[in-house]
Amino acid sequence: MKNSKIILPVVLSTVLVACNDESKPVAVTKPIPTPTPVPTQPTKPNPPTPLPTDNGELLDPSSRGDISVNGGATRLKKERSEALKASISNRNVKHVILFIGDGTSESEITAARNYAEGAAGYFKGLDVFPFTGAYSTYSLIKGTKSIDYVTDSAASATAWATGTKSYNGAISVDRDAKPQQTILELAKSAGFATGNVTTTELQDATPAALAAHVTSRKCYAPTQTSKSCPKNALEKGGAGSITEQLLQTKADVTFGGGGASFKDVAKAGTYSGKTLFDQAIAMNYQVVTDVKSMNTLTEANQNKPVLGLFADGNLPVMWSGPKAQVDGNKGAASLCTANPSRSSNTPTLKEMTAKAIDLLKTHQKGFFLQVESGSIDKRNHAADACGQIGETVALDEAIQEALAFAKQNPDTLIIVTGDHAHTSQIIPNDADSPGKTVKLLTKDQVEMTINYATSKDGSQEHTGAQVRTAAYGPHAANISGLLDQTDLFFIIKKAFGL
Amino acid sequence: MKNSKIILPVVLSTVLVACNDESKPVAVTKPIPTPTPVPTQPTKPNPPTPLPTDNGELLDPSSRGDISVNGGATRLKKERSEALKASISNRNVKHVILFIGDGTSESEITAARNYAEGAAGYFKGLDVFPFTGAYSTYSLIKGTKSIDYVTDSAASATAWATGTKSYNGAISVDRDAKPQQTILELAKSAGFATGNVTTTELQDATPAALAAHVTSRKCYAPTQTSKSCPKNALEKGGAGSITEQLLQTKADVTFGGGGASFKDVAKAGTYSGKTLFDQAIAMNYQVVTDVKSMNTLTEANQNKPVLGLFADGNLPVMWSGPKAQVDGNKGAASLCTANPSRSSNTPTLKEMTAKAIDLLKTHQKGFFLQVESGSIDKRNHAADACGQIGETVALDEAIQEALAFAKQNPDTLIIVTGDHAHTSQIIPNDADSPGKTVKLLTKDQVEMTINYATSKDGSQEHTGAQVRTAAYGPHAANISGLLDQTDLFFIIKKAFGL
Numbered sequence: 004m005k006n007s008k009i010i011l012p013v014v015l016s017t018v019l020v021a022c023n024d025e026s027k028p029v030a031v032t033k034p035i036p037t038p039t040p041v042p043t044q045p046t047k048p049n050p051p052t053p054l055p056t057d058n059g060e061l062l063d064p065s066s067r068g069d070i071s072v073n074g075g076a077t078r079l080k081k082e083r084s085e086a087l088k089a090s091i092s093n094r095n096v097k098h099v100i101l102f103i104g105d106g107t108s109e110s111e112i113t114a115a116r117n118y119a120e121g122a123a124g125y126f127k128g129l130d131v132f133p134f135t136g137a138y139s140t141y142s143l144i145k146g147t148k149s150i151d152y153v154t155d156s157a158a159s160a161t162a163w164a165t166g167t168k169s170y171n172g173a174i175s176v177d178r179d180a181k182p183q184q185t186i187l188e189l190a191k192s193a194g195f196a197t198g199n200v201t202t203t204e205l206q207d208a209t210p211a212a213l214a215a216h217v218t219s220r221k222c223y224a225p226t227q228t229s230k231s232c233p234k235n236a237l238e239k240g241g242a243g244s245i246t247e248q249l250l251q252t253k254a255d256v257t258f259g260g261g262g263a264s265f266k267d268v269a270k271a272g273t274y275s276g277k278t279l280f281d282q283a284i285a286m287n288y289q290v291v292t293d294v295k296s297m298n299t300l301t302e303a304n305q306n307k308p309v310l311g312l313f314a315d316g317n318l319p320v321m322w323s324g325p326k327a328q329v330d331g332n333k334g335a336a337s338l339c340t341a342n343p344s345r346s347s348n349t350p351t352l353k354e355m356t357a358k359a360i361d362l363l364k365t366h367q368k369g370f371f372l373q374v375e376s377g378s379i380d381k382r383n384h385a386a387d388a389c390g391q392i393g394e395t396v397a398l399d400e401a402i403q404e405a406l407a408f409a410k411q412n413p414d415t416l417i418i419v420t421g422d423h424a425h426t427s428q429i430i431p432n433d434a435d436s437p438g439k440t441v442k443l444l445t446k447d448q449v450e451m452t453i454n455y456a457t458s459k460d461g462s463q464e465h466t467g468a469q470v471r472t473a474a475y476g477p478h479a480a481n482i483s484g485l486l487d488q489t490d491l492f493f494i495i496k497k498a499f500g501l
Numbered sequence: 502m503k504n505s506k507i508i509l510p511v512v513l514s515t516v517l518v519a520c521n522d523e524s525k526p527v528a529v530t531k532p533i534p535t536p537t538p539v540p541t542q543p544t545k546p547n548p549p550t551p552l553p554t555d556n557g558e559l560l561d562p563s564s565r566g567d568i569s570v571n572g573g574a575t576r577l578k579k580e581r582s583e584a585l586k587a588s589i590s591n592r593n594v595k596h597v598i599l600f601i602g603d604g605t606s607e608s609e610i611t612a613a614r615n616y617a618e619g620a621a622g623y624f625k626g627l628d629v630f631p632f633t634g635a636y637s638t639y640s641l642i643k644g645t646k647s648i649d650y651v652t653d654s655a656a657s658a659t660a661w662a663t664g665t666k667s668y669n670g671a672i673s674v675d676r677d678a679k680p681q682q683t684i685l686e687l688a689k690s691a692g693f694a695t696g697n698v699t700t701t702e703l704q705d706a707t708p709a710a711l712a713a714h715v716t717s718r719k720c721y722a723p724t725q726t727s728k729s730c731p732k733n734a735l736e737k738g739g740a741g742s743i744t745e746q747l748l749q750t751k752a753d754v755t756f757g758g759g760g761a762s763f764k765d766v767a768k769a770g771t772y773s774g775k776t777l778f779d780q781a782i783a784m785n786y787q788v789v790t791d792v793k794s795m796n797t798l799t800e801a802n803q804n805k806p807v808l809g810l811f812a813d814g815n816l817p818v819m820w821s822g823p824k825a826q827v828d829g830n831k832g833a834a835s836l837c838t839a840n841p842s843r844s845s846n847t848p849t850l851k852e853m854t855a856k857a858i859d860l861l862k863t864h865q866k867g868f869f870l871q872v873e874s875g876s877i878d879k880r881n882h883a884a885d886a887c888g889q890i891g892e893t894v895a896l897d898e899a900i901q902e903a904l905a906f907a908k909q910n911p912d913t914l915i916i917v918t919g920d921h922a923h924t925s926q927i928i929p930n931d932a933d934s935p936g937k938t939v940k941l942l943t944k945d946q947v948e949m950t951i952n953y954a955t956s957k958d959g960s961q962e963h964t965g966a967q968v969r970t971a972a973y974g975p976h977a978a979n980i981s982g983l984l985d986q987t988d989l990f991f992i993i994k995k996a997f998g999l
Contacts, residue, residue, distance in 0.1 A: 064983040084591035093582035110966035122639035141620040429965030437935040456954030467927030468608035485562040
């Protein structure tokens with residue numbers, strides 16, 4: 004399929020439905036070689052009779068019928084007060100799966116839905132959550148209590164990962180650079196298995212904040228840490244670079260990109276002089292680098308932790324398309340295509356999520372898993388609508404995997420949110436925007452213009468609007484209304500009974 | 502206070518708290534002469550013992566404490582599954598109050614909160630709703646089933662007012678120009694009292710769509726209707742202009758602007774040759790034109806309907822400030838000031854809402870009331886951040902009035918939403934936007950930059966993102982998750998038991 008232009012909106016209606024069905028191939032990647040099946044629960048007994056399914060009814064927000072007639076466009080199928088009431092539970096959960104769409108809120112979700120499902124359609128993952136709300140995302144100015152209205156991904160990840168507000172650039176340290184315990188560390192210390200999955204470099208802010216504490220998000224590896232985070236450097240008695248701390252924190256499952264940083268060399272400590280890759284091997288990590296090797300994994304635990312390094316940098320995105328440009332909406336509409344530089348050897352977010360759940364679910368106590376679709380943000384920065392939309396669709400497909408697990412395991416809380424709002428806006432096709440625009444032909448077979456207009460020539464900017472939250476499962480009711488980003492830490496902690 | 506520059510962010514913390522307290526004056530308008538109190542329920546018996554307060558706990562989303570320490574920025578005060586569960590009800594309501602912030606969603610609410618309450622603060626109206634969600638707002642291309650991703654206020658108001666999707670410009674007619682029954686007409690025919698309150702012209706899309714059916718939103722008065730909506734013109738056997746239909750539909754209470762259209766003359770029918778103002782008088786409308794006369798009203802019903810005409814056009818907005826301009830954020834930050842061209846003779850949205858509720862609540866059967874803060878949209882179009890924020894604060898204050906009523910009358914459903922998303926975005930203060938920007942000094946005593954970048958020189962554009970919904974009271978649980986705009990009609994209908 005490399006370089007072949009496929010008519011995605013038309014094909015996608017079939018493809019995206021097909022993606023729900025494990026027996027059918029995923030259309031935008033090559034067929035994946037199926038390894039010899041390995042039982043995922045070889046030694047554990049089957050769980051007892053499932054708990055009552057009180058996770059809350061998932062929504063079916065499909066349009067009722069002909070959208071041009073009275074009631075035809077409605078999404079609510081029935082009065083649902085009693086159903087929702089019956090579904091609410093505050094009992095402890097075994098599993099929490101937190102999905103982060105980096106830079107993903109109402110505008111990004113709507114644009115992706117319009118393109119891939121049609122305006123009257125819906126995402127079978129993103130759009131079916133019974134409880135939804137919004138949270139504030141402001142950060143602090145370093146060393147002060149002063150407000151920064153536009154957070155970066157580091158301060159925002161620190162906020163939900165630790166419950167503490169911090170400054171832009173902080174990785175799970177507070178405004179005074181003091182390390183804060185993360186929800187992954189807390190869950191791990193309480194005996195839960197843990198996982199950390201992303202489509203970006205593992206050292207990028209969102210995954211890093213779960214497992215590392217450094218004063219600057221730049222400090223991926225030892226060399227940069229000595230320069231930018233000297234107090235964190237191993238040779239200065241610190242806990243080391245983000246990558247070194249990721250290894251030490253040792254989630255049971257860690258999947259993402261960022262392999263390049265593992266080529267750097269430790270400057271002190273037990274592994275002084277070794278590459279971080281060699282350190283991982285010495286620490287007994289099972290390192291996998293493609294779909295095939297990922298699928299051979301049969302266990303992930305503290306003796307045999309799993310490290311998936313699927314790219315040197317960020318994983319290549321799913322879709323390509325025209326970049327937005329000044330007056331871009333005044334030309335013809337375009338279609339998104341499969342990213343030709345993406346190989347089916349690289350796992351999709353859905354595949355990584357499915358594998359992570361399979362590996363973690365054998366742990367008796369339960370697990371905490373964070374899954375990030377990180378390049379929704381990066382393609383928004385780059386004014387690349389197709390890139391952004393494709394990664395949002397990838398997020399949706401990963402969420403569908405988790406929902407399928409939660410339906411079978413009602414002691415599961417799933418939370419879906421973004422870390423901050425972003426630039427992209429859907430504007431009228433005849434708008435005369437001062438920014439960069441692109442016009443796409445959607446599944447509805449009509450044109451949709453996306454506007455990127457927070458930066459003239461540089462990277463498009465984050466924005467400060469409160470961000471959508473959504474949840475399913477016990478404790479999900481806490482997610483509606485207005486929260487702050489820091490509330491997530493405490494909601495998850497409480498859900499675990501910690 | 503005219504022309505005086507007041508430091509609103511500093512003063513507002515006091516003012517807005519004070520606004521909750523009826524005994525204190527409203528700071529940004531002159532003290533209002535208090536008319537001789539008139540009992541509002543002179544002949545009706547007091548209601549029996551109130552129903553159980555099962556409207557759902559209102560949230561207290563204030564930050565817990567010092568936002569720079571662990572947990573200090575959280576808004577959730579306790580695990581609320583059981584409280585929310587206990588509060589959910591699907592019993593019929595007597596009263597529905599629907600608040601529309603025109604062009605108001607996450608970005609507008611966050612910007613207003615940051616300015617007036619601080620980022621860690623909250624609005625005592627807008628932000629306290631226990632159930633929140635989002636709805637899709639797409640409209641149709643006239644005469645087709647084809648999608649328009651960016652609605653105007655006419656198609657969107659038609660959607661929730663009638664449950665039918667239509668084209669931009671449509672006032673409660675479907676894509677083929679066929680009139681659709683509105684929720685106000687339905688409630689009225691079922692014996693409920695009705696009210697329609699706005700800060701814009703009464704003929705503007707949002708209030709018009711409740712009570713009129715015309716093929717173009719422009720058709721305010723007979724002269725324009727003959728030109729732009731000939732099939733609707735009285736002299737062609739139609740139902741007349743928006744203004745004539747508003748009079749005929751005869752809500753018990755109609756408050757807003759748009760007096761100018763009442764000077765036009767009917768071209769046919771019973772009132773042929775008379776101004777629409779004279780027609781109103783002939784129809785026994787009690788016409789009031791300022792706060793003082795509004796406050797003398799003691800009843801509103803089908804024999805003595807109430808028509809408040811508080812401006813020839815839109816009501817003047819509450820606040821003024823610098824317009825956004827290219828590189829506006831590169832200069833000094835500004836404060837918003839009271840709009841010098843606003844007189845305290847003009848009622849605030851809060852005052853109109855309070856009076857409308859007072860007049861409607863005496864009706865035994867109950868009432869339907871729509872309240873719109875319409876100039877949030879208009880000032881967003883004009884890249885006027887202070888105007889936009891001031892009208893958002895006005896919406897919040899009006900909502901607080903309704904919440905106070907609902908707490909005393911648990912058989913009340915309140916819904917708060919916007920009709921479409923809009924241009925304004927909070928961006929970093931050092932951003933190099935291609936659009937128009939303005940930098941404000943907020944209550945937090947820090948700078949906040951607002952970006953307007955969907956139109957180079959013309960009116961800023963609506964945007965297509967799904968829009969926040971929020972609700973309180975019986976049936977409120979239906980508002981969470983993903984809805985379409987048309988769902989509102991059916992949720993309200995069902996809540997009334999119709």
